Every structure is written in structure tokens, then in C-alpha cells.
Amino acid sequence: MQGKRILLIVAGGIAAYKTPELVRLIRKAGASVTTVLTSGGAQFVTPLTLSALSNAPCHSELFDLTREAEMGHIELSRSADLIVVAPATADLMAKMAHGLADDLASTLLMATDTPVLIAPAMNVRMWDHPATRRNRAILADDDIDMVGPDEGGMACGEWGEGRMAEPEAIMQAMGELLGPPAPALTDASAPLRLPPESVIIPPAPRRLAGRHVIVTSGPTHEPIDPVRYIANRSSGTQGTAIAAALRDMGARVTFVTGPATSPPPSGVDVVRVETARQMHEAVQAALPADAAVMAAAVADWHVTNAADRKVKKDGSGAPSLQMAENPDILAWISRAAQRPRLVVGFAAETDDVVANATAKRSRKGCDWILANDVSPETGIMGGDENAITMVTESGAEAWPRMTKVKVARRLADRIADALQDGAR
Numbered sequence: 001m002q003g004k005r006i007l008l009i010v011a012g013g014i015a016a017y018k019t020p021e022l023v024r025l026i027r028k029a030g031a032s033v034t035t036v037l038t039s040g041g042a043q044f045v046t047p048l049t050l051s052a053l054s055n056a057p058c059h060s061e062l063f064d065l066t067r068e069a070e071m072g073h074i075e076l077s078r079s080a081d082l083i084v085v086a087p088a089t090a091d092l093m094a095k096m097a098h099g100l101a102d103d104l105a106s107t108l109l110m111a112t113d114t115p116v117l118i119a120p121a122m123n124v125r126m127w128d129h130p131a132t133r134r135n136r137a138i139l140a141d142d143d144i145d146m147v148g149p150d151e152g153g154m155a156c157g158e159w160g161e162g163r164m165a166e167p168e169a170i171m172q173a174m175g176e177l178l179g180p181p182a183p184a185l186t187d188a189s190a191p192l193r194l195p196p197e198s199v200i201i202p203p204a205p206r207r208l209a210g211r212h213v214i215v216t217s218g219p220t221h222e223p224i225d226p227v228r229y230i231a232n233r234s235s236g237t238q239g240t241a242i243a244a245a246l247r248d249m250g251a252r253v254t255f256v257t258g259p260a261t262s263p264p265p266s267g268v269d270v271v272r273v274e275t276a277r278q279m280h281e282a283v284q285a286a287l288p289a290d291a292a293v294m295a296a297a298v299a300d301w302h303v304t305n306a307a308d309r310k311v312k313k314d315g316s317g318a319p320s321l322q323m324a325e326n327p328d329i330l331a332w333i334s335r336a337a338q339r340p341r342l343v344v345g346f347a348a349e350t351d352d353v354v355a356n357a358t359a360k361r362s363r364k365g366c367d368w369i370l371a372n373d374v375s376p377e378t379g380i381m382g383g384d385e386n387a388i389t390m391v392t393e394s395g396a397e398a399w400p401r402m403t404k405v406k407v408a409r410r411l412a413d414r415i416a417d418a419l420q421d422g423a424r
């Protein structure tokens with residue numbers, strides 16, 4: 001972290017008592033830190049503590065004219081290498097998710113394109129509340145990185161998930177996001193300031209500009225009658241993250257999604273389908289494409305004697321369902337006349353992950369299989385994390401467990417490499 005510039009936003013939660021220690025660790029690691037304190041945060045830690053430990057003024061007011069003249073809030077956020085929000089309260093996360101900007105902290109977070117890492121801290125019920133869950137999904141889709149929260153006892157006497165990650169864990173997450181040290185452009189001990197034009201680093205080239213990628217995502221629903229259907233537990237989280245990552249790299253994305261719980265990303269062409277047969281038709285219609293990522297959990301069968309009207313329970317016993325196999329979209333596209341140059345499939349396995357994925361790769365005829373262990377104890381199905389083994393022509397490569405957003409970014413990078421090299 002040597003020479004890096006961190007903007008640390010401290011929101012109002014009891015976990016703010018750990019933030020001065022975080023400031024100390026950041027400086028010890030050779031980075032500079034500028035602090036922003038919300039009015040809630042100021043109930044738990046004082047501006048004096050933060051400015052003394054960071055050796056820089058602690059900012060709190062949006063309309064501080066003296067400081068606006070000296071350094072506007074836009075520059076404050078943009079001249080940082082990383083923005084860290086610790087603790088991130090339910091309230092601030094909600095503001096971030098919905099684009100509210102009514103104080104300095106939330107305005108900075110809206111005005112920046114700098115990577116943001118949040119360390120949530122809140123009561124376990126607040127963390128589990130459907131509103132917070134929705135906001136977490138939005139923030140993940142917006143590429144906001146998250147560390148923690150941990151499980152444990154809370155200041156309010158309850159036990160559960162919601163404790164802010166320890167400062168050491170936040171430091172580690174920051175290190176991972178910042179990557180290798182950059183040459184020092186500014187004095188690390190000095191407060192943030194906008195670098196002169198000559199040292200502004202240009203944005204990364206959009207490596208998938210001009211490419212078309214089809215992504216399938218979510219479960220399919222196979223009707224039994226107008227109100228009942230056969231489905232699976234797929235949430236669509238991984239497929240949605242992949243579509244967003246490809247979009248961010250400049251690709252035109254056709255996102256063919258079954259009825260998933262996670263909302264589709266913005267900026268992609270969304271085709272909503274219900275059944276596997278509709279998904280197959282939508283994929284056919286989306287061709288030609290440079291690459292296809294089949295991340296949907298497609299139902300294997302559909303009911304051939306689905307009823308037009310609701311089947312009544314009339315005491316004569318359960319109806320008997322007849323089923324037929326669904327089209328295998330991945331196998332089909334891998335052998336299609338208009339086959340994309342790169343075809344990627346997923347394999348959700350509960351045992352013998354590598355062996356099964358390797359066999360699946362040749363059976364389906366795709367280039368890569370991203371395999372994951374979805375046994376219930378992994379919490380991967382419907383969760384925010386994934387542990388991938390990537391199977392290609394040249395063997396199996398185990399990726400460390402990481403968020404689905406990071407899996408998506410890594411995959412998008414690999415797709416860009418492959419399309420660039422003409423390799424698979």
C-alpha cells in the first residue's frame with residue numbers, strides 16, 4: 001500500500017471505535033489517509049482523533065466554503081486510489097444503493113469513479129432485513145467491494161452476522177484491491193490533492209469494445225399448470241455479475257434470463273424468458289456472437305402434459321406428470337453452424353467436481369467449463385461467493401473462493417484475452 005491514497009469515510013455505528021486503529025494501520029503501511037466523518041460517525045469518534053492520527057484535516061461538512069475553495073468534494077474523492085467506508089451503516093449503504101447525496105460522505109460516493117470498499121456493521125436483523133439484502137445486491141452489481149461483516153456478539157447484546165470486519169481484515173482487503181505498489185506520485189504523508197494533469201492515469205481500455213457476448217442466467221420455470229411450475233434454487237447472481245463485468249469491459253451483452261431473483265444489470269440487452277425452450281429460442285435469435293457464457297441453471301425436463309387450467313385437488317389422487325428432456329442450449333450452441341468463437345459453460349456439481357466437469361466439457365463440446373461445488377454446506381447456491389475450478393483444453397485451474405462479482409471480472413478478463421489472442 002506504499003504511496004497509495006486512501007479516503008476513509010466513517011459512518012455512525014459503534015464499530016467506529018475501531019476506525020482510529022484502521023487509520024493507524026493504513027499509515028503504518030506507507031499510505032496516506034484522509035478522513036470524512038458523517039454526523040452519525042461523530043457521535044462515536046471525534047474529528048480530532050481522526051485528524052491527529054491521519055495527520056490531515058478530517059472533513060465533515062458538505063458546504064464548507066473555505067474547504068470548497070481549497071479542495072472541492074469532487075476532487076477529494078477522485079484523487080484517492082481507494083475509498084473505504086468503515087463502518088458502513090445500513091443507512092449509508094441504502095443511500096449508496098439508491099443514489100442519495102445529502103451529506104459530504106454520500107455526495108463523495110456519488111461523485112467518484114474510484115473503487116469503493118465497504119466494511120458493513122449493523123445489528124444482525126438489520127443485516128438480514130430484505131431491504132439491506134436488496135441494497136447489498138445493488139451495491140455488488142455496482143462493483144462495490146465488501147469486507148465482512150463477521151459473526152459474533154453485538155454491542156446490543158444479540159449474536160449474529162453484522163460485526164464490522166477487524167481492521168487487519170480490512171487492510172488485507174484494501175491490499176488486494178490496490179494491487180502492487182505504484183511509483184509514489186505524491187508525498188504519502190501529505191493530505192490528498194488532485195495530481196497535476198500530466199500524471200493522471202488514463203482509464204483502462206475497454207478490451208471487449210465491439211464484441212457481442214450472449215449470457216444466459218437464472219433458473220427456468222417449467223409449467224405444470226397455469227399456477228404451478230418446476231424450478232430450481234438458482235438466483236441468477238453469478239450470471240448477472242458476468243453480464244455486468246462484460247458490459248464494463250465494453251462488450252455488447254445479450255442477457256437471456258429466466259425468472260431470477262437478482263435484477264438484470266443496466267446497460268445490457270435483456271431478453272426475459274420462462275422456460276428452457278424459450279431460452280433456447282432467445283439464444284438462437286441472439287446469434288451471431290463472439291462469445292457465449294451459459295450460466296443459466298436450465299431445467300433438464302419439461303412437463304409434456306401441462307394443464308391449461310389449474311389442476312384441482314379432488315380426492316382422486318395426485319396427477320401424474322409426463323416429462324420430456326429440454327434442449328441442451330450449451331451443447332447446441334457448441335455445435336451450431338454460427339458457433340461463437342468461445343463458448344463457456346458452468347457445471348454445478350456436488351461431488352468429483354473436476355472429473356465431472358472435464359467429462360461435461362467434452363460431452364457438451366464447449367471450450368471452458370467453470371465448475372463449482374454446490375453442496376448445501378458451501379452456501380454457494382443463492383449466496384454471494386463462489387469457488388470455481390476452470391476446466392479448459394489444457395487442464396483444471398482452481399480459483400480461490402471469492403465473491404461472484406470477482407469471479408465475473410476474472411472471467412471477463414479471460415474472455416478478453418482469448419478473443420484477443422484468437423486462442424481458446
Ligand code: C5P
Nearest residue numbers: 294295296298327328329330345346347
Ligand atoms: O445442467 P448441466 O450440468 O448440464 O449444466 C451445465 C451447463 O450447461 C451450464 O452452463 C448450463 O447453463 C448449460 N445448460 C444448458 N441447457 C440445458 C442444460 C444445461 O445450456 N438444457
